[in-house]
Amino acid sequence: MQSIVQCAVLALLIAVTGCAHVQGSNFAKFHEAVAEVQKSVDSVSEDNLEANKEFFIESVVKQEVSLPQLGLSFLDADGEDPYFWKPRSTILYLELKRAHFGLLKLNAALLKYAAVLETLATTDFLSHAEMQQMARDINTNSLQAMAALEIDLGDDFDGALLGTAAAALMERYVLTRQKALLYELIEANQGAVRQVCDHVIDYIRVGLLPDVTAGYQDRLESALGDSSGLLTRREQVEAVLKVNEDTVELLELLKSIELVYAALPAAHRDLQKTDGDSVLAGINSLFDYAIRLQGVYDSMQKKGAES
């Protein structure tokens, strides 16, 4: 019943301050962008892992790494995690694999957050029709009660205890409360969202980017092969150009992914804005970057399927 008292007090406040609806479409855009960037970065990370594994196998074959070094250890120093595993020695590929799973979990957590935020923002807790029905019920019941008590309502009484305005006020209260709570949550979680995005960018810069730049020579060597003497000059040029194109596309994709993550925190803060705010710069740039990313990603997927 405490909420009913709060309801009455807040309803008065709303009458003075006015009310704006939560922009559900912004929350949907935010959710969509998170899903899009997650799909791309998870997939690039997966591909990178595969490529890294391949080059790692080659280095073992060339005896740059010994076989016992390849093993896994299940000894957990803390003894707390029965599923613990780690490489017996420093093997980048296996560390990348561990980090890759970390990335999947981190992205999944961010996506889930974006999803529940959208659900909360777009849930129609009480529809206009329901509110009108409630007002009608109150009016009918209270009028019957007053008639039973033989209370003279006077000539000025229009027959409705809870008029249209009061019903609308109650509806506004529900919407305003929903909005206020959402904004509180967004503000409280702004730091966490920024941290997660910065963390993923770190992963892109250390877990993925060096494999594109430093791994470029490995891809070139692989394309030219040991049999480069058997390839014609033209075939060599074509092989180099192909690796160049793939590398540039990969760099472009990573850059697009990074741009989306960099734009996410501002977009998250923008979720507090409504129709009344003319500029939703954060949400708009996020969506632009997400569309650009989708384009680059789709084109790479298409090319991959064709080749």
Place this chain on the structure above:
Amino acid sequence: MSAERKQKIRFINVLASLRNELYFERLEQLEAARNPDIPDARRKEHLEWAQALEGWSKRIKVEMDELRTGFLRQWLDGADVMVQEMARATAKVDEVHKDMEQTVEDAQVFVRLVGKLDDVIGIVRPFL
């Protein structure tokens, strides 16, 4: 991002670019060594230089892999903490959702109470 982390990331990426430059310098040396018009001593110099570049490239790769491995281990620890943080944030949103549902439920209870008023009055009316 801390300044130290930022610097480490930059260093890793500089090493990656450097390795790439060494590779092309090595290819240049190998191409030069294939030139049939140069004396053998000069060819030997090119080949030795190419071999030295390959050695440096391998050392850079080892150094870079070490740095990346250390960084990724720390990264993973940080990621675990953030996953928990996001789970808490998500749970809080769920709580608010439930709270909103409760608010609406309270409003509906109020309407039902008003409905009951008529019944109560019916009971007490004979005594009024």
